[in-house]
Amino acid sequence: MKYIYELDGVRALSILAVLAAHLLPLGPSWMDLNFSSGLLGMSLFFALSGFLITNFLYQTPDRIAPFFIRRSMRILPLLWVYGFIVAVLIYNRWDSFGAIVTFTLNYRDAQILPGLSHLWSICVEFHFYLFIGLLIWAFGRRGFWAVPVVFLIILLLRMDLGATSNIRTHLRVDEIFAGSLAALLWQNRDHGWTRRLYHVIGKGFWLWFALLLLSCHRSMEGLMYFRPLFGFMVLTALLDHQEGWLRRFLRWNVFTYIAGISYALYIWHPLFRLGWLGEQGSKVFFYLVKRPIAIFLTFVVAHISTNTLERYFMNLGRRIEKRVSPPSSSPLPESRG
Template structure:
């Protein structure tokens, strides 16, 4: 397990917690919850149970688990910045090794083998392979439409070093002010984007979801502040924060209230939201993500989230996310349920079968693609660094350090 060291008194920026922060199993479990929530929103939509009744509209808003993934990414990557400051080439290499191999496998398999992919054009195929589908007209391919959010994630990964370069060595207060400023500017995007034109959807642009990512950055700053307070002997405020964060039912209840409130606002289904409606929806998504991610990040103890089942699902959650839509397309002919039709029993059957198909496929993807590829890329990069430094010790250290949850994508 990694350790956290107090900030040094010389040569360090103000408000800096240095050293690798510890692995947080509860966040791994929360990733599992988010992945299952996203499956629910898609099965509800494809069985026609996402509009009309209140419970249907609530299930439609379980798409708020996408902002939860964004917030988790922001938290995990920003906290890693304190340990890996300046090693941005290594950061990009690790991101590529963690994200792209499993992504490319599912894209190629779906394009070649799954009828739901249809007959996409060369531009769609190329953009999807390069994770640029959000930026081309009608770029989303059947069975892979949900990967728009991974395209958003990639934007966050690319700009993270720029933000860290700009404010990483500033005081914690300055960093917080800048992060809040970015979130406020992001909230204005719905009013600046204008209507959908040329087949490009402004509602899936990265800046529309920057607020959720900023939730994770602020949680990482709060964690650093608590660690500094504890290390410096003034831990009363840190303990108070932990007590409040530990009131799980309070925060879960708040998240539920946000989910229900958002379900009553704005159009149903695929009807385009107005700028004001989209602003309210994205704001609710930010608040929902904050209510779930921040308490777990600051008081990361949970029997449920740390249980073996949730830990396994959390490890596999990236592949669960990648594969579930393609496998969902097979569930309808397998079960005889009609697409966009059926009641709650049909929804239950489709959801259970989708999960039953997706989890073992995700486990295989993790074992045969994700982990081997990540380790191979890590070893390659570590050997390059070792050759440059003339040290084999660096290989072992860098390979071991790449195994933390901080490398996990959303």
């Protein structure tokens, strides 16, 4: 299965949207564009994550141990290093570090500190990994029948509780399940009614994208409940999109690079909003001097981190994987995870 470079473009744009939401002024405050940009970035990031993870497990349902090894070596080392620096070295809060290590931070508001608030999303992702991994371990590919059921249950629960955007896993993980649905449809795109559905959705890319944008704004409260559904539509339609300027744009080499360091960008960037780089002083100096420095440092540290700490542990994970499980004849996933 070929590498889908367009997905690197989606990953890059999603992390850039999050960075912009946290580090830049996006229009007048009354327009609330920073909130919308962050919500859009996370929706795309979550959907892409669900798509890639589900693709891997669908193709290799017998390789659950390697799956958990890969995910752990990809996520944990950098997360724990960053969490220790901020929670312990800066704040001397071992309780916050414990919440990070146990992936309970998104349920423990008292432990969420400046510089750590973004880590709620890693908790949501890891809870998804555990659920989907154990589901496929127990039931094989039949376990994927639970994906649309869980997606619908969470959608109805959010509507019942009025949760348009929330950091609790049971009120947010449907954005990742949206990517799972896209992967299941894509894997079965050549069979019967799924082929027709796949192509029908594919014809409406710009409609779905417009609806996704609208569903990320707080003024569209009713539409916000369906943000995960629009994320599913956008990802599915993109995969069916004809070759043209959009696909060429998403394959841009700069996006491939940004996608490669995206996890580190996400983890490190709040560190450079603390201390002297915080919002003290005049707004002019803050936005013209401090924020450019913060953005520059974020990219430099992310590049170094990706090519040292993360690369070491990912290579270590591959070595452990070879010892734990022999190579599978099934195809590997088609994008970076």
